[in-house]
Amino acid sequence: MRLWIELSGEHATLPRAEALAAFEAEGCAIREVTWSSKLLRLEATGPVVRAAARLGLAHFVCEELARGGFEDLRTFARSYELGGKTFRTRARGLGLDVDTKSVEGSLGADFGRTGHVNLRSPSVDFRVLVADEFLLGRVIHQVDRSGMEARKVTHRSFNLPISLHPKLARALVNLSRVPTGGVLLDPFCGTGGVLLEAARIDLRPVGADLRRTMVLGARRSLRLLTAEALFVTADAGRGPWRRGRVDGIATDPPYGRAASTRGEPPLALYERAFASFDEALPPKRHVAVVLPSEEAIALGADRWDLVERHTMRVHRSLSRTFCVFAT
Numbered sequence: 339m340r341l342w343i344e345l346s347g348e349h350a351t352l353p354r355a356e357a358l359a360a361f362e363a364e365g366c367a368i369r370e371v372t373w374s375s376k377l378l379r380l381e382a383t384g385p386v387v388r389a390a391a392r393l394g395l396a397h398f399v400c401e402e403l404a405r406g407g408f409e410d411l412r413t414f415a416r417s418y419e420l421g422g423k424t425f426r427t428r429a430r431g432l433g434l435d436v437d438t439k440s441v442e443g444s445l446g447a448d449f450g451r452t453g454h455v456n457l458r459s460p461s462v463d464f465r466v467l468v469a470d471e472f473l474l475g476r477v478i479h480q481v482d483r484s485g486m487e488a489r490k491v492t493h494r495s496f497n498l499p500i501s502l503h504p505k506l507a508r509a510l511v512n513l514s515r516v517p518t519g520g521v522l523l524d525p526f527c528g529t530g531g532v533l534l535e536a537a538r539i540d541l542r543p544v545g546a547d548l549r550r551t552m553v554l555g556a557r558r559s560l561r562l563l564t565a566e567a568l569f570v571t572a573d574a575g576r577g578p579w580r581r582g583r584v585d586g587i588a589t590d591p592p593y594g595r596a597a598s599t600r601g602e603p604p605l606a607l608y609e610r611a612f613a614s615f616d617e618a619l620p621p622k623r624h625v626a627v628v629l630p631s632e633e634a635i636a637l638g639a640d641r642w643d644l645v646e647r648h649t650m651r652v653h654r655s656l657s658r659t660f661c662v663f664a665t
Contacts, residue, residue: 339386340402342467342475343378344430346395346483346505352648352660353395354378356509359662363515364389376432377469388518390479392539394486394508400465400475408441411466411474415445420453420462429466436468445474491529495562496555501531502590502628506660508535510588513626513646513662516541520585523618525574525611530556530567532588537565544584546572548600575610579618587615590628593656608634612641616665625663630656638663 345353354373361368366384373379379402382389390399404414427446429438445466446455453462463477486508491501502510510532516522518540524532527545533556536543547553550571557569572578574591591611593604608629615625625642629635638644642663649659 339383340381341379341386341390341399341478342402342473343380343390343393343399344397344467345373345376345378346397346481347376348395348505349648349650350375352509352650355646355648355662356395356512357393359515360392360512361386361389363392363512363517365517374432374469377467387478392508392512393479393481394505394512394535396481397483398465398477398481399479400477402473402475403464404474405471408444408472411472412444412448414474415448416451418449418452420449423453423461424456424459425449425453425462425464426455426457426460427464427466429468432467432469434468441466441468489531489534489563491531494529494559496529496559498529500592501529504531504535507531507590508539510590510626510628510660511536511539511541513624513660514586514588515624515626516586516588521583523579523584523587524589525572525577525579525587525614526589526591527556527569528552528590530560532590533567534560534563534565536588537567543567544570544579546570546574546577548573573610575607575614577614577618579614581618582620584618584623586624586626587619588626593630593658604630605633605637608637612638616641619665621665623665625661625665627661627663628658629661630658635659635661 364385366382368382370381404411427442429441465475467473486504489504491497522536522541523544525546527547533543533545553569553571645662645664647659647661651657
């Protein structure tokens with residue numbers, strides 16, 4: 339299937355990396371990948387709809403139906419047999435000032451030869467992108483961005499100002515490449531944001547935290563959102579996890595606040611935790627972890643292969659890097 343993914347654009351590389359990791363996690367075979375800052379195009383085989391439903395840093399995923407000039411799209415639309423189904427056509431310019439209403443109206447008239455317009459709940463949702471050429475697609479998934487906003491830590495029953503935004507937590511989960519039904523471990527689970535996003539895409543999340551208050555609060559918060567996860571109060575450097583029982587790790591460890599590390603130097607904590615991760619993970623698995631410094635990244639790279647890294651500036655004195663290591 340030829341696809342395009344409208345990327346969210348919060349970061350130059352992370353949305354694209356998340357999408358490719360999600361397709362890899364679900365065992366999709368990918369080829370002919372091209373991209374720009376807002377668009378990823380690819381050809382993929384396998385459970386592409388399931389992979390698309392995992393994404394956080396995107397807007398729409400569409401099956402590509404036609405491309406070229408506008409008349410090429412109209413020719414396709416006139417030949418498309420809807421068999422009386424309802425449809426909707428929406429258009430968007432990528433960096434261009436486009437008369438979207440005119441595009442939608444013309445194609446709507448062409449599709450209307452064999453179908454009926456329904457703007458609220460159509461059976462077939464067509465989407466047109468206008469960049470260096472016209473692209474016509476059928477929407478196979480729309481990312482629920484408003485739902486992610488509603489799951490921000492400030493809206494949950496247990497909240498502290500130390501949690502990733504749900505869209506970034508979802509991206510981190512996908513970078514771990516854990517497949518549907520697989521076990522994802524977050525050994526620094528905090529308020530449970532990573533576990534919540536893992537549960538939303540049908541992984542089996544396991545969370546640990548050194549502080550019992552965090553474990554109890556995160557468990558209660560997830561249950562109120564009808565999300566299930568296993569929890570344990572444990573030191574990330576001495577966890578009770580056994581090799582072969584974990585399919586990947588996604589975690590956002592503390593960056594050095596004394597209350598969250600109990601006075602332990604962050605690099606010492608990371609080194610202990612990485613050794614514990616190594617014992618838990620079988621070969622050819624991934625650790626997706628947010629790290630605050632080159633020294634911390636080097637600790638991981640000394641132990642595993644650094645597959646990719648994506649740095650985001652938080653404020654003047656802090657940047658954090660989404661790293662993926664392969665065991």
